[in-house]
Amino acid sequence: MRYFKYLSFIFLLGLFIANPAFAQDDGSTGTDGTSATESGTGATPETGPETGATPETGTETGATPETGPETGSTPETNAETGNTPNEAVGETEGTPAGTETTPTSGETETTPPSEEIPDETGGEPDGTTDPELTGGGDETPITFTSTITPMTGVMPLTVTMTAITTAKDVEGITYHWQASSGKDTYQSGAFATMTFESPGEYIITFVAWQNEKILDSATHTVTVLANLLPIARLKAGLPCENNEKHCETPLTVELSAADSTDPNGEIVGYRFTSSIEGQIFPDEKTGPGLLLCPNEAYSFCPTGEVTYKENWTKTATPIPAVELKDTGIHDITVIVIDDKGGISKEPASVSIVVEKSTKPSAVFDFSLKGEYAPMPIQLDASKSKDYFAFKEQPNGKPRIVQYQWTVFSNGKSITHESLAKTFEHTLENPGYYTLTLKVTDNDGQSNTARQNVYVKGAKQPIAVADVNPSSGKIGDDGLEVTLNAEGSYDPDGFDIAQYIWRISDGQTVKGATGKVTLRKTGLVTIELEVTDQDNHTAKAFQTVMVQENTENNQYPKAVGTFSKLSGRAPLTVEGNATSSYDPDGDTITHHWSSTAGHDVTGDVRPVSCKVH
Secondary structure: OHHHHHHHHHHHHHHHHHOHHHHOOOOOOOOOOOOOEOOOOOOOOOOOHHHOEOOOOOOOOOOOOOOOHHHOOOOEOOOOOOOOOOOOOOOOOOOOOOEEEEEOOOOOOEOOOOOOOOOOOOOOOOOOOOHHHHOOOOOOOOEEEEEEEOOEEEOOEEEEEEEEEOOOOOOOEEEEEEEOOOOEEEEOOOEEEEEEOOOEEEEEEEEEEEOOEEEEEEEEEEEEEOOOOOEOOOEEEOOOHHHOOEEEOOEEEEEEOOOOEOOOOOEEEEEEEEOOOOOEEOOHHHOOOEEOOOOOOOOOOOOOOOOOOOOOEOOOOOOOOEEEOOOEEEEEEEEEEEOOOOEOOOOEEEEEEEEOOOOOEOOOEEEEOOOEOOEEEEEEOOOOEOOOOOOOOOOOOOOEEEEEEEEEEOOEEEEEEEOOOEEEEEEOOOEEEEEEEEEEEOOOOEEEEEEEEEEEOOOOOEOOOEEEOOEEEOEOOEEEEEEEOOOOEOOOOOOEEEEEEEEOOOOEEEOOEEEEEEOOOEEEEEEEEEEEOOOOEEEEEEEEEEEOOHHHOOOOEOOOEEOOOOOOOOEEEEEEOOOOEOOOOOOOOEEEEOOOOOEEEEOOOOEEEEEO
């Protein structure tokens, strides 16, 4: 049935084109005597006169030639435009690009029956509407809107096609979308999609069907642009003097393809290769990394095929930087891929010449066994390398042939030479040591490395405290005492790192020497604590006797009052000495006694005694 509809459509279209008289019969009328003029808004010759539509010209035609002959009316040329129903005039004003809106039941503006407007071709409307196409009565005519987005884009381009209708009863309505490329799809819902892989202009025809009838049709033009390939660019940053490209191994190179561009898209992947390395670049242990493989005839390992998912990195600057270990010419290249799958036509490349190094590398580690001297130490030079890939005979393959160790401390040193990469020694005394490794290769070239190590001593320091004077009378400004700990020492031979003096009256003094003022009489204890650089501590103690100065001391004044001076026995008498004072401001103590043998000691509070 679908093919029959297509053949009918093509046959009728041929009749309209081949017979202009048939298409423009000025005197043709419908069965009701009215003109069957094609409506520019999509009215068919069958429905135009029945709705009473005025013969105004629309901007798009959606009428199919299949519906005209069914009523016996010949489709006429639109009086205003001169176009046949099969000729689209242009898009309706206000309708966005790619959108076709076509009512199937006549003009979008329906004239009321009371305002009968004669048809421009001579026919007159009868004021009726076909209930089968409009839904009956005064309902709004059915329209279709077809939209395609986007209308233009870069290949591969996927467009979304949308069909919307005002029909309330959509049962049996189907949509057919067909592109001039031969791609087609049938749609029964709201959306459909097509993907165009090649550039060009494609005409997409939209047809709406219901009950074996064509209700509407429209055409859209989609423009597919060619994808412009990205352009790869590469820079190499070298640590050599004056940024020369002739450098010695091992050579660290900082690569950057950040200047690569894409004319109509975005670069999403980078692939770096080297003509020598043949390894995951920079190191397969550091993560996905970048693929390094021989760049022969612009083919890429491991499969020789370039795909988006395989061996691409999203960063334009490899981190960490690349280390070129072998001598020779390194041709490093980069290709880039864009968001459309386009790969740069040519790689960007830099050539770096890596020459023989004049020296091997000297690297060593050490480990200490224990905490204090004497301490065993093990030295290991396994990380020392001679990187050269090729060397002239007779020396043969590059290798380190001698390891020389030197241990230096306090003006003395020992030296050990061996073919072995490791060396064990005992550091007898505490202190600082300088460890030196010298490696020599079979070309006679050498290099050195140094490290320092400190060995702790096990002995505690000796604290010696000297205070002067050790006793004395307090004056108006107190008693000043000099502190001296310069006699303290560390048997390990190091200086004392810290001195702290602590006084029993709460004072603290830091340093090997100092002074302190004592302001209270009595025995004062002074503590010295010393700490060496290995955090060992020691303490020493001294005492100072602080005495009163009696030469200038004034006697206190005793003032006492009594509650009773006479009375019958037994008699209780209360004494009060609150008015007593000391001219020097010293603290005073009260003592009460009587001839009756009473002996009471108290402060300024009232004191009572009983006399019998």
